Amino acid sequence: xxxxxxxxxxxxxxxxxxxxxxxxxxxxxxxxxxxxxxxxxxxxxxxxxxxxxxxxxxxxxxxxxxxxxxxxxxxxxxxxx
Amino acid sequence: xxxxxxxxxxxxxxxxxxxxxxxxxxxxxxxxxxxxxxxxxxxxxxxxxxxxxxxxxxxxxxxxxxxxxxxxxxxxxxxxxxxxxxxxxxxxxxxxxxxxxxxxxxxxxxxxxxxxxxxxxxxxxxxxxxxxxxxxxxxxxx
Numbered sequence: 723x724x725x726x727x728x729x730x731x732x733x734x735x736x737x738x739x740x741x742x743x744x745x746x747x748x749x750x751x752x753x754x755x756x757x758x759x760x761x762x763x764x765x766x767x768x769x770x771x772x773x774x775x776x777x778x779x780x781x782x783x784x785x786x787x788x789x790x791x792x793x794x795x796x797x798x799x800x801x802x803x
Numbered sequence: 804x805x806x807x808x809x810x811x812x813x814x815x816x817x818x819x820x821x822x823x824x825x826x827x828x829x830x831x832x833x834x835x836x837x838x839x840x841x842x843x844x845x846x847x848x849x850x851x852x853x854x855x856x857x858x859x860x861x862x863x864x865x866x867x868x869x870x871x872x873x874x875x876x877x878x879x880x881x882x883x884x885x886x887x888x889x890x891x892x893x894x895x896x897x898x899x900x901x902x903x904x905x906x907x908x909x910x911x912x913x914x915x916x917x918x919x920x921x922x923x924x925x926x927x928x929x930x931x932x933x934x935x936x937x938x939x940x941x942x943x944x945x
Contacts, residue, residue, distance in 0.1 A: 732853055732921065733935055734935040774921065776856055776921075781859075795853065795921075798935065798938045801922065801924040801937045802857075802917050802922035803892065803913060803922075
């Protein structure tokens with residue numbers, strides 16, 4: 723089922739997408755679906771297992787369900803320290 | 804407490820927050836900006852974070868350290884923005900009754916902070932190029 727989501731991009735993903743965020747309607751059930759469907763936008767030659775996702779400001783699993791109106795934060799591989 | 808800052812980190816001013824009458828040990832870790840990475844000469848570094856979740860996840864790491872090791876206090880401060888060679892990017896401090904747990908907790912905290920917090924590092928090289936660390940192929944597209 724199609725859901726309208728706010729997707730936010732960070733660091734390398736943001737530079738690749740050329741935007742901070744967008745509101746987009748996708749046929750996505752899980753965070754993994756969102757990542758896969760938006761691959762060309764965020765330039766994810768990086769495997770999903772190296773990336774992270776948050777839903778509505780909570781870190782989430784890739785299998786977490788997404789709901790209409792959710793904000794999905796897509797994080798490329800982190801590199802703190 | 805986990806904090807992010809855009810200001811220069813001065814570890815000497817931070818350790819006093821860890822004092823405790825029961826503390827017999829204090830261990831700290833400082834991550835510094837070095838002038839090369841994987842064979843490329845680095846000019847400066849740029850750290851980006853998503854602060855709400857970096858703080859939340861950092862607090863979780865500090866809480867885990869306090870559960871795993873018998874420590875008294877633990878703090879972490881991470882720099883964001885543009886950093887020059889030699890500057891402190893991250894500071895971790897731990898106080899505890901004895902040294903073993905201070906060292907172990909400090910190590911645990913910095914290791915987890917590096918792999919879990921939504922913080923990204925962009926290297927600006929002497930040759931004019933730049934790249935996101937751990938995300939070479941993403942950057943190649945950008």
